[in-house]
Amino acid sequence: MSELEQMYREVILDHYKNPRGHGALDPADATAEGQNPLCGDEVTIFVRFGEDGETIDDVGFEGRGCAISQAATSMLTELVKGRTASEVASLPKEDLLEEIGIPLTPIRLKCAILGLGVLKVALHRAKGTPLPPEWQGLADDLTI
Amino acid sequence: MAVSSAKALEVERLRADFAVFDELVNGKPVAYLDSASSTQKPRQVLDAMREFYEHSYANVHRGVYTLAERATEGYEGAREKVRAYINAPSNREVIFTRSATEALNLIAYSWGLENLGAGDVVVITELEHHANFVPWQFIAKKTGAQFAHIPIDDAGELQLDALDEIAARGNVKVVANNLVSNTLGTINPVEKLAVWAHEHGAIMVVDAAQAAPHRHIDVQALGCDFLAFSSHKVCGPSGAGALWGRRELLDAMQPFNFGGEMIRSVSLERTSWNELPYKFEAGTPAIAEAYGFGVALDYVSEIGLDAIEAHEHELVVHAMEQLAEIPGVRIFGPPADRRTGIVSFEVANVHPHDVAQILNWEGVAVRAGHHCTQPLMTRLGVAATTRASFYLYSTHEEIDRLVAGLLKVKETFGA
Numbered sequence: 001m002s003e004l005e006q007m008y009r010e011v012i013l014d015h016y017k018n019p020r021g022h023g024a025l026d027p028a029d030a031t032a033e034g035q036n037p038l039c040g041d042e043v044t045i046f047v048r049f050g051e052d053g054e055t056i057d058d059v060g061f062e063g064r065g066c067a068i069s070q071a072a073t074s075m076l077t078e079l080v081k082g083r084t085a086s087e088v089a090s091l092p093k094e095d096l097l098e099e100i101g102i103p104l105t106p107i108r109l110k111c112a113i114l115g116l117g118v119l120k121v122a123l124h125r126a127k128g129t130p131l132p133p134e135w136q137g138l139a140d141d142l143t144i
Numbered sequence: 145m146a147v148s149s150a151k152a153l154e155v156e157r158l159r160a161d162f163a164v165f166d167e168l169v170n171g172k173p174v175a176y177l178d179s180a181s182s183t184q185k186p187r188q189v190l191d192a193m194r195e196f197y198e199h200s201y202a203n204v205h206r207g208v209y210t211l212a213e214r215a216t217e218g219y220e221g222a223r224e225k226v227r228a229y230i231n232a233p234s235n236r237e238v239i240f241t242r243s244a245t246e247a248l249n250l251i252a253y254s255w256g257l258e259n260l261g262a263g264d265v266v267v268i269t270e271l272e273h274h275a276n277f278v279p280w281q282f283i284a285k286k287t288g289a290q291f292a293h294i295p296i297d298d299a300g301e302l303q304l305d306a307l308d309e310i311a312a313r314g315n316v317k318v319v320a321n322n323l324v325s326n327t328l329g330t331i332n333p334v335e336k337l338a339v340w341a342h343e344h345g346a347i348m349v350v351d352a353a354q355a356a357p358h359r360h361i362d363v364q365a366l367g368c369d370f371l372a373f374s375s376h377k378v379c380g381p382s383g384a385g386a387l388w389g390r391r392e393l394l395d396a397m398q399p400f401n402f403g404g405e406m407i408r409s410v411s412l413e414r415t416s417w418n419e420l421p422y423k424f425e426a427g428t429p430a431i432a433e434a435y436g437f438g439v440a441l442d443y444v445s446e447i448g449l450d451a452i453e454a455h456e457h458e459l460v461v462h463a464m465e466q467l468a469e470i471p472g473v474r475i476f477g478p479p480a481d482r483r484t485g486i487v488s489f490e491v492a493n494v495h496p497h498d499v500a501q502i503l504n505w506e507g508v509a510v511r512a513g514h515h516c517t518q519p520l521m522t523r524l525g526v527a528a529t530t531r532a533s534f535y536l537y538s539t540h541e542e543i544d545r546l547v548a549g550l551l552k553v554k555e556t557f558g559a
């Protein structure tokens with residue numbers, strides 16, 4: 001397979017064209033939005049917890065962006081459903097990258113993990129789960 | 145505009161000045177279509193800078209020894225080249241900065257903080273680069289001035305009939321506009337805006353970052369008060385830029401940075417500023433970069449800005465014709481005769497990042513993103529565009545490779 005065929009393999013294009021978990025959840029127990037300053041892409045994530053207040057029952061997203069960012073966020077929703085907030089807060093990005101399963105340049109890596117970062121910020125805000133330094137930039141609001 | 149075939153031959157000759165065109169990207173020669181972002185550098189500039197470092201380098205304006213004299217001569221010689229390039233009345237009005245961005249920030253801070261307040265209006269446009277947008281937005285907030293924008297029409301042209309309404313909002317104090325839009329290539333009616341600005345007692349600030357590399361600039365004919373551009377977009381090194389400002393304004397302004405070189409005398413009680421232009425050049429400047437900037441201006445001047453403009457026009461006509469034939473491709477901005485060598489477009493249902501990624505595998509380098517013009521993206525109703533931009537070394541063949549690459553994009557995405 002050429003590099004091109006690998007990056008845009010069928011599963012990526014399928015998640016891009018038919019994103020899972022697409023759409024806002026209203027009401028939601030946790031939400032956050034983030035941008036990729038490089039391209040202005042945006043992702044907003046919505047989370048609903050189960051009765052224990054810990055387990056992610058449902059997760060949805062809205063946004064616009066490249067195939068990699070949108071497919072990755074779609075895959076993320078499948079990956080985290082049924083897990084607890086603290087599990088997801090400490091979920092290494094490698095788990096998601098493994099799921100995506102394509103070679104990524106450093107710039108495209110940012111696209112791939114945007115959704116995961118935004119989800120971590122949402123959980124941090126709603127549940128006080130730890131937000132490692134790597135993701136803290138996303139949570140800053142520095143509006144003039 | 146007709147371009148003779150002799151001109152096309154010259155492009156091949158010029159390309160030999162740029163070693164980068166021997167470079168293979170993914171096994172293919174690079175088709176560099178991102179010159180609006182930054183241009184490639186000719187051997188002449190690189191050699192001259194190396195020579196300067198090896199034979200004439202020291203800090204400027206300080207030593208009495210020979211090397212310092214040579215360095216100062218090289219640096220001040222570059223200032224004179226910038227002056228001539230934009231037909232400024234005096235080289236005391238030419239300030240070296242780090243970039244166009246720094247030049248625009250200098251104006252916003254040094255002029256804006258002192259001269260703006262409640263009841264005043266700062267006017268920018270919907271197609272401004274963030275470098276000429278955000279500094280004004282920030283200073284307007286800080287001083288309590290209003291921040292108004294001139295909207296564009298669907299073809300990416302400024303809607304000047306909005307000016308009356310803007311003037312009714314308060315005292316218009318500054319109008320800031322790019323002469324050429326970096327995203328759409330639109331050539332803006334800066335002369336008209338300058339007249340309007342002056343009628344209202346405002347100053348006219350021109351961001352010429354995308355204009356100076358591609359067409360003749362004459363600050364006196366433009367009728368503006370400040371003008372900024374960057375070396376790296378005109379075949380020079382990064383790290384150098386220029387600001388031109390009218391003497392009376394510069395004289396009345398406070399410095400932007402403080403430190404060495406910009407002072408006349410310093411004591412525990414008080415400090416007085418150096419004369420123009422040094423008042424605005426605190427610290428050791430980018431000496432060799434400024435020198436290389438001057439060499440780059442010589443390089444493009446020798447080729448001739450008319451020839452460059454005509455060549456780019458031919459390329460943009462070709463590109464727009466070719467792109468228009470691809471179903472699902474939509475071009476943003478004005479017709480070819482109202483723009484420079486810049487084409488922003490979208491491919492239906494494919495994000496610009498993906499477009500650029502697939503083109504990269506074909507060795508075609510284009511820019512994908514918001515191009516530092518997010519308010520314009522909002523106006524166009526997109527998050528990002530793909531942009532191809534040309535310069536004196538760009539060829540028809542590179543555009544044909546772009547087109548072939550776009551067919552591959554569509555095939556990959558089944559779009």
Ligand SMILES: Cc1ncc(COP(=O)(O)O)c(C=O)c1O
Binds near residue numbers: 276353
């Ligand atoms: C229209 C315009 N203005 C300002 C700038 C800023 O130039 P620089 O990044 O060299 O400071 C650019 C460069 O992208 C530009 O295209």
